[in-house]
Amino acid sequence: MATKGLSEASSSRSKSKYEVFLSFRGEDTRKNFTDHLYATLLSAGVNTFRDDDELARGKDISSELLKAIQESKVSLLVFSKGYASSRWCLNELVNIINCKNTIGQIVIPIFYDVDPSHVRNQTGSFAKAFAKHEERFEADTEMIKSWRTALTEAADLSGWDLQNVADGHESKFIQKIVEDVLRKVNRSYLHVATHPVAIESRVRRVMEFLSIGSDEVRIMGIYGMGGVGKTTVAKAVYNSVCDGFQFDGSSFLSDIKDNSKQPNGLASVQRQLLSDILNLKSVSIDNVDRGINLIQERLRYRRVFIVLDDVDDSTQLNSLVGDRKWFGLGSRIIVTTRDERLLTELEVDESYKVEELNPEESTQLFSWHAFRRPNPKDGYFQLSKSVVDHVQGLPLALEVLGSYLFKRSQLEWENVVEKLRQIPHDRIQKKLRISFDGLDDQMKAIFLDIACFFIGMDKEYVMKILDGCGFFPEIGVSVLLERSLITIDQHDHKLKMHDLLRDMGREIVREVSPYLIGKRSRLWLHQDVVNVLQTHMGTKAVEGLSLDVSARSEDVIVSTEAFAKMTFLRLLKINSVRFTSGCYEKFSKELRWLCWHACPLQVLPPNLHLDNLVVLDLRFSNFNKVWKETKFLHKLKILDLSYSLYLAETPDFARLPSLETLQLEGCRSLIKVHQSIGSLERLVCLNLAACKNIRELPDSVCNLRSLETLNLSGCSKLCSFPEHLGKLEALKNLSANGSAIT
Incomplete structure (x- = not known):
């Protein structure tokens, strides 16, 4: 070890991971090339471990040296004419290729005054070296075979060919090599989460789906409701891949939905994609069609890793990853979306639905944000449980509410918990509402009807009501399912909705008329409905009304006159409600659903x-x-x-x-x-x-x-x-x- 001994290396390694492992045969002529390369890497701030075969020649590689190989991000292999004559170099190469295949280490071959085909096929000077090896190690055919396999695999990698380079131009090549290394080791890592609770298991699942070792181009989708952590998982996967697996370039394209809506937005996203992967400061793209052609031309032979985050339209997919043939073998593409249907259109290889956190994970994440510790402080356990139960495992809500309640008094906590039962937190609602805002008017109506009246009811029962309202529920409910706005229980086929989505829908109804209850489109809160009926404050804005007093001790008696102004009422639930004598003709002629359990009448009024x-x-x-x-x-x-x-x-x-x-x-x-x-x-x-x-x-x-x-x-x-x-x-x-x- 000419420049850095093992003891120094070990000391340095304890402080930080090596970025580059430089492997070459030190006895070869023009050794000044590797000295120059090593010095240039160091001067560029790249923490480099250098091995030139001068220590313990002919013996097994030490555990410390193996550790240096394993913990480096990049291995630079300088193949020279005498490289294959060194058993040390060949054993080192086998370990490097093993790290490439198991932990995704980036390997860059440099062919210094040697033809890559001689390395690949073990011909020329490599054939002579192997003839001696086979004579000397006649009994160890497996070792010889592993050397040959490693050389062939290394020679097939994208690298640098420095044959017959004039002395004056060698330094230019070194500068280009160092720039290439810098691009690979200085990939900007994405901030995942301040408190990454339960992310690791989700990342492992996605990595299994990606099957990075295979050569086909694979596309996978990550979907789920807003705020459930799709982007967080995608960022963590991106960091894991960039930390090792060998791709020719990578790009994380965030907020595609919003960015594509800007002037010339999709072309701008295409520019970022090409700039990230090709390491270019700027790429000229005037329109989307030109961008599509450039992506196909420039990336078709590159093994790339791309994340398309927050996609909500097939046009975005067609403009960025329209065909697998646009990318080189082994490429991997991840798409995150709220809309499962987009993944079907893209014909992804795998889809992964990000589920809500379980109660234990929820408590831990909430506690980190609310108390800066993994569990609630003394005296706050029940209050914390109330919040955790309310948000039902939605990471966004746990983070927002935890941070909001940090260092607040118990009285403030109690106030917030009580308020949450009536009005959802604004930041959470804005995030969840994105999915709702992307629906057409009929689908919005279906969502609001379900949120206000039909949660927990049989799907087919509700579908008939919605169909009677002219809402085309087959496609409407299908879209709500694809966008994770509702779910259907697989056991009893009842409609389900996350409580925060339910609250969001009900808040959308409430905010249309915060103070005049009778001007809201849907009424479901017991006291609100009683007040409207008893004061005859209902208007033609009311489309649905639900009042169920069957489980209450009170006896609600209202006049039929209370319905006189609700001329567009189509959904009516009045369980156990009694009416004073009046004219039932006042009820809306638009009724599609009349649910009147425990009706006190002996016959329906004519x-x-x-x-x-x-x-x-x-x-x-x-x-x-x-x-x-x-x-x-x-x-x-x-x-x-x-x-x-x-x-x-x-x-x-x-x-x-x-x-x-x-x-x-x-x-x-x-x-x-x-x-x-x-x-x-x-x-x-x-x-x-x-x-x-x-x-x-x-x-x-x-x-x-x-x-x-x-x-x-x-x-x-x-x-x-x-x-x-x-x-x-x-x-x-x-x-x-x-x-x-x-």
């Missing part, structure tokens, strides 16, 4: 407008008859009269042509089903479970050609099926346990 109704949900009602005269409800798809204990007979179904679901479960006074049931050509589900007094079904049931589900379980007096039940060709589910059928 002047109640039901013409546009899609779902009539009257469970637990006092009806002995649903309506006196046959109703023509041509849009009604769901009629639910379950547990109406006094209902003696079903209504006439002759004028309900669209009915798909009829729920009569638990109607224990029901004796017979009206013969007109056979006219329901679209009926899919008929539920008569626990109708204990039904003795027979009308023969017309056999005309229900669309019927898929027939539930007769618990019909203890039902002795037989209709004779032609076999005509029900669509029937999939028949339940009759607990009936009297033998």
Whole structure:
């Protein structure tokens, strides 16, 4: 070791990681080249470990030297004519190539007065050296084979060819080599997180998906709701890759959604991509089409690593990574987005959904920001738990609220926790609202309806209501799912929404009219609704209203006049609400959903407008008859009269042509089903479970050609099926346990 001994190296290494390991054969002529290269690296501020085969020649490589190789970011291999004659150099090379393949060390070969093909194929001077090795180490064929493999792999890497270089030009090449090294070791690392809780496991998962060792071009997506940590994970992965794996260039393109909206924004993002990878100060791109051509021309033979952060439009993807053929073999591309659909369009190889933190991780992250320690301070545990429970594992909210509560008194904490229950934190809402703002008007309406009224309800039930409102829910709900604004429980198919997204949606409704409650589009808070109904302050702005007093001790009685001004009301839930005598004609003619559990009436008022109704949900009602005269409800798809204990007979179904679901479960006074049931050509589900007094079904049931589900379980007096039940060709589910059928 001519310039730096192992003891000095060990001392230096304890302070900082080596950036470059310089490997060469010291006995070769024109050694001043490596001296000059080494000195130039040092003068450029590159911490370099130099090995020139002068220490312990012929012996095994020491553990300290192995450590120096492993902990360097870059290995510079100077191949000279006599390189292969050194067993030391060859063993060192095997270890360097192993580091390249296992930890992604960057390896740069320099072919100094030697043809790269001689190194690759072990010909020329390398053939002579190997002839001697094979004679000397005849018994160790595996070692010889490992040397040859390492030489071949190293020669295939992108490097520098310095053959027949005139003395005066050697220094220019050295300067270029050092500049190349500087670009590789001085990659700017991205700030990931002040307190990186639970990031490591997520990074490991993404790294598995990337499969960096394979040669194909792979694209993967990272998606999830706003504030869940997609960008944080992508930054951490980017840093991990840049810290070792050998790419010809890398680029992290942040905030693409916002940046692409600036004047000539996409062209600017293309410029940054090429500038990052090609290490150019500026790239001339006048328009997006020119940028596409340049990306294809300049990157098609380069192994690159690219992160496209916060993409929200396919145009952005098509302008930056439109085709895998634009990039060299082994390239890796990560796309982060809130919209899973974009990843489908891009045909990514893998998709990774970033989930919310679990309670333990949430408490830890919140505590780091609120207390600068991994757990809450004494006296703050319950308050901390209230915040953590409220935000349900969303990292953005945990960080924002933790920082906001840092060094505040318990009284201030209590005030903040109480406020959060009513009004979401502004910074959190702005971040979450980005996804909402990207929706069209109908999709926004669907989101707000779900946020205010339908969380926890069966998906198909809600879809029928939304369809009746003219909202095209098939595509609307699909988009909400793709953008992680809602989820559907895989077990019971109920709609779910993160509490903070729910709060965000409800705040959007509230902020339209903060002080005049009756001018909001949707009303769901108990006291707000009671106040509006009792003061008759509702307006035509109100589209939906929910009041459920079934679990409350209070008795809410209102006048039908309270609905007179709500002419555009389409969603109405009034469980256990009673009305003073009044004219039900005041109810909106636009009603699509009427949910009136525990309705106190014995029959529906004849002047109640039901013409546009899609779902009539009257469970637990006092009806002995649903309506006196046959109703023509041509849009009604769901009629639910379950547990109406006094209902003696079903209504006439002759004028309900669209009915798909009829729920009569638990109607224990029901004796017979009206013969007109056979006219329901679209009926899919008929539920008569626990109708204990039904003795027979009308023969017309056999005309229900669309019927898929027939539930007769618990019909203890039902002795037989209709004779032609076999005509029900669509029937999939028949339940009759607990009936009297033998």
